[in-house]
Amino acid sequence: MTPLDEPWTLSASVALRPEPFGALAYHFGNRKLTFLKAPQLLEVVRLLAEHPDARSALVAAGVPTAQHRAYAAALEGLADADMVRRRVEVEGR
Amino acid sequence: MSVQTSARPAPMQGPASLVEQFERGLDAPICLTWELTYACNLECAHCLSSSGRRDPRELTTGQCEAVIDELQRMQVFYVNIGGGEPTIRPDFWHLLQYAVDHQVGVKFSTNGVRMTPDRARLLASTDYVDVQISVDGATAEVNDYVRGPGSYATAITALENLAQAGFKDAKISVVVTRQNVTQLDEFQSLARKYGATLRLTRLRPSGRGAHVWDELHPLPEQQKLLYDWLVANGDDVLTGDSFFHLSAFGAPLPGLNLCGAGRVVCLIDPVGDVYACPFAIHDSFLAGNVLDGGGFRAVWQESELFTSLRSPQTGGACASCSFYDSCRGGCMAAKFFTGLPLDGPDPECVQGYGEQALAGERTLPAPSQDHSRTVATRNAPVLLQLTRRPDLAAPPVSACTESPLAGFSPAATTVPTKEA
Numbered sequence: 001m002t003p004l005d006e007p008w009t010l011s012a013s014v015a016l017r018p019e020p021f022g023a024l025a026y027h028f029g030n031r032k033l034t035f036l037k038a039p040q041l042l043e044v045v046r047l048l049a050e051h052p053d054a055r056s057a058l059v060a061a062g063v064p065t066a067q068h069r070a071y072a073a074a075l076e077g078l079a080d081a082d083m084v085r086r087r088v089e090v091e092g093r
Numbered sequence: 094m095s096v097q098t099s100a101r102p103a104p105m106q107g108p109a110s111l112v113e114q115f116e117r118g119l120d121a122p123i124c125l126t127w128e129l130t131y132a133c134n135l136e137c138a139h140c141l142s143s144s145g146r147r148d149p150r151e152l153t154t155g156q157c158e159a160v161i162d163e164l165q166r167m168q169v170f171y172v173n174i175g176g177g178e179p180t181i182r183p184d185f186w187h188l189l190q191y192a193v194d195h196q197v198g199v200k201f202s203t204n205g206v207r208m209t210p211d212r213a214r215l216l217a218s219t220d221y222v223d224v225q226i227s228v229d230g231a232t233a234e235v236n237d238y239v240r241g242p243g244s245y246a247t248a249i250t251a252l253e254n255l256a257q258a259g260f261k262d263a264k265i266s267v268v269v270t271r272q273n274v275t276q277l278d279e280f281q282s283l284a285r286k287y288g289a290t291l292r293l294t295r296l297r298p299s300g301r302g303a304h305v306w307d308e309l310h311p312l313p314e315q316q317k318l319l320y321d322w323l324v325a326n327g328d329d330v331l332t333g334d335s336f337f338h339l340s341a342f343g344a345p346l347p348g349l350n351l352c353g354a355g356r357v358v359c360l361i362d363p364v365g366d367v368y369a370c371p372f373a374i375h376d377s378f379l380a381g382n383v384l385d386g387g388g389f390r391a392v393w394q395e396s397e398l399f400t401s402l403r404s405p406q407t408g409g410a411c412a413s414c415s416f417y418d419s420c421r422g423g424c425m426a427a428k429f430f431t432g433l434p435l436d437g438p439d440p441e442c443v444q445g446y447g448e449q450a451l452a453g454e455r456t457l458p459a460p461s462q463d464h465s466r467t468v469a470t471r472n473a474p475v476l477l478q479l480t481r482r483p484d485l486a487a488p489p490v491s492a493c494t495e496s497p498l499a500g501f502s503p504a505a506t507t508v509p510t511k512e513a
Contacts, residue, residue, distance in 0.1 A: 013220070015196065017121070017168040021114045024123065026170035028198055028221055033123065033170070037111060 003072045003079075004058070007087035009049040014083050018042060025083050032081045041074060048084060115349065115357050118403035121167040122393065123357045126371040129157070129185065130177040130363050131464035134206050136473040137229075138239045139268065139309055142362070142374055143300040144177040145466040151363040154184045156384065160361065161188070163389050164197050171198030171221075175371075177363065177464075180207035186215075193221040202227055202266060204244060205251025213251075213258035225264040225292065226251050231279035235272050239309065241474040252287040263289040264331065268296050269319060270309045277322050281329070292331040293323075295338075297372040298430040298440070301465060303457060305476060306431070316443055317342065338423040338439045341416035351421050355380065355402035359393065367392045369402060372426035376461040409436025416444060423447075432457045 010016070013029040016036075023042040025034045036042050043061040044054075051057040058071055078084045132147035133140075152160070164172065172192065179185055180203050192199050200223035208226075216222055226248050230236030233245035255263045265284045267273065273280075277293075284291040298306035311319060320339040323332065327347050334348035349357075354370035355378075361367055365383040368374050380399050381392035393399060408414075411422045423439020431440040432455035438446035466473075490500040 015168065015170060017170070019114075019119055021111060024170070026198075028170075028196075031171070031198065031200075031223060035111060 003075050004055040004068060005053050007048075007052055008054050008057075008075065008079075008084050009087045010045055011082055011085050016042065016045070025078075027081065027083060030082060032083075034078065034081055034083055041071070044071065045078070045084065049087070112349070112351055115351060115353065116403065116406075118356045118399065120394065121169050121390075122359050124171075124173065124353070125164070125169050125359060125361065126173045126175060127160075127361045128175050128177060128363050128371075129179040129188070130182050132181050133176060133178040133204075134181065134472065135178065135204050135241050135244055136466060136470065137241065137244075137301070138305045138474045138476055139229075139270075139296060139300075139302040140465075141297055141299040141302050141372055142175075142177065143460065143463045143465050146464045147177075148364055148464060152365050152383075154187065156365065157184070157188050158191055160365075160383055160389060161192050161195050161197055163383075164192075165195040167390060167393075169197060171200060171223075173371075174199055174201040176202075178204055178206060180212075186212070189222060193219060199223070200225060200264075203251070204240070205248045208251035208254050210254050210258060213254040213260055216255070217258040217260040223262075223264065224255060224260065225266040226255075226289075227266050227268075228280075228283070229268050229270065230273050231276035231283055235276065237474065238272060238476070239270065239305075239474055241472045243472070252289065256287045256289075261288065263287065264292045265289050266292045266294065269293050269311060270296055271311050271315060272309070274311050274315045274319055277319070277326075281326065290331060291329070292333065293336075294333050295335040295424070295427075297424065297426050299372045299426055300374065300460070303430050303460070308476065310441065313443075313445070313448070316441060320346075320443075335424075338420045338427075338441055339443060340419040341443045345419055350419065352423075352425050354378070354425050355399040359399075361389070367396075369398065370426060372424070373429065374462060375429070375458065377429065377458070378426075407436060409434065411436070411438055411446075414438075414444065414446070429458065431455070 011027065014025055014027050017024045022036040022038045025036055036045065040061055040063055044057050044063065047057040047060050048054060051060060054075060058068055063071055075084060128142055130147055130151055131142065131144045133144040136145055179201055189199055198221045202225040205226050216224060228236055228248045229239050230245065236245040252263065265280065267280055280291050296302065296310050316339060320342045323336060323346055324344065332348065336346055337350040340346050340350050354373060358370055359367055360371040361383060362374060367380045367383060367389065369378040369380065378398065380396035383389045385392065408417050408422060411417050420439065423442060425435055427440050428435050428437065431451065433440055433450050438450055440447040440451055486502050
């Protein structure tokens with residue numbers, strides 16, 4: 001299973017500010033500032049919570065399949081800084 | 094600020110690199126410094142804002158709240174609050190809470206004078222506030238030399254109070270000088286002792302710093318020492334990306350290696366004036382005032398000065414240097430306040446071009462504001478101290494001295510031994 005098969009969401013303490021190059025993401029908890037260096041990445045990050053897994057968020061944002069692996073790496077980088085988190089699905093409710 | 098630039102799906106898709114984007118400016122600053130007051134209990138020799146006395150025109154509580162409202166609308170994620178000594182303002186704690194309640198995080202710099210156990214507990218209970226305690230020597234002797242007597246003890250008490258209150262990860266903020274550059278490991282131990290993170294920044298010849306820069310700025314060989322130390326320890330240390338001029342030594346230092354003045358950073362001073370960067374409080378870098386019609390947003394987005402800073406810059410005299418891509422000409426404020434041309438080398442250029450430029454003809458700009466105390470108090474540091482010449486054991490002997498022992502120095506007298 002790759003990160004693309006898992007459900008993700010933007011961390012609750014992260015604010016996004018769109019910029020011409022993509023976006024700035026600021027984490028109020030750990031005070032880390034991260035640059036999302038592509039507008040499409042911003043779109044993906046915003047769509048994560050609405051989709052059952054990252055792959056369908058990538059598809060919805062129109063990211064070509066050839067770039068999915070690069071986006072998976074970017075996602076893990078964002079997870080390391082707690083910008084995005086694996087969503088915990090509550091079963092049976 | 095902790096900046097990460099990792100999250101980019103390769104290959105790069107945009108037409109311009111991130112550095113180029115930043116050079117053209119953003120819709121709102123990434124990092125904004127706000128000096129709340131010029132009043133200060135200390136009189137540090139190198140104060141970049143020449144602080145001491147409050148300015149009667151300083152923004153009122155209501156005006157400060159309006160600035161915070163605007164920062165919230167512009168999505169400025171956090172402000173670096175400084176001064177003067179910001180905690181001296183009676184409404185400081187109120188403004189802190191107001192900013193946090195409006196999604197503007199606060200990092201404030203203090204000398205620790207008001208960091209009581211109560212305040213420390215209050216700070217420990219919120220997520221959105223970060224504290225920087227200024228310390229310019231790992232020992233009282235080195236610190237108090239530039240910050241004034243007793244200032245080291247005040248800072249250490251503040252750090253103790255924060256640690257005891259359970260405040261996590263305070264910052265120890267150090268301006269690197271000729272006197273403390275040999276204490277970098279000791280600063281690191283000091284930070285560990287209080288569960289804090291070390292933050293090192295560059296000494297700028299701004300404000301009162303202009304008068305003491307010649308005696309305080311690190312010597313050329315110390316710059317190399319600093320660079321090597323940063324390369325070895327950079328992961329655990331914050332720098333505000335202020336040492337990018339050192340990148341011309343070799344591999345670039347982590348962070349943004351460019352001058353962010355008016356592009357990604359700026360400064361709001363206590364009376365609401367907006368300057369291009371925290372180290373450039375001078376009429377030449379004044380873009381407008383937050384009380385002007387359009388507020389801070391108009392100054393940031395439309396002022397003539399900031400527009401010109403965001404237009405393509407030529408490397409000037411540095412363009413032909415093979416290290417230009419590393420240091421991009423260095424720090425604008427450092428050049429300006431040492432009387433060097435802005436399109437030439439940084440005064441501390443590690444390739445040695447700065448020293449050549451400093452040796453040439455130059456005129457230091459007259460300061461355009463000075464809030465220093467007019468009369469020195471007991472808190473004032475004394476840089477020039479009377480000492481005896483180390484090569485003389487006693488004062489010189491004048492021709493008319495009456496003492497029979499004048500000029501007699503027992504240490505210098507050799508006693509003949511039997512063998513001789």
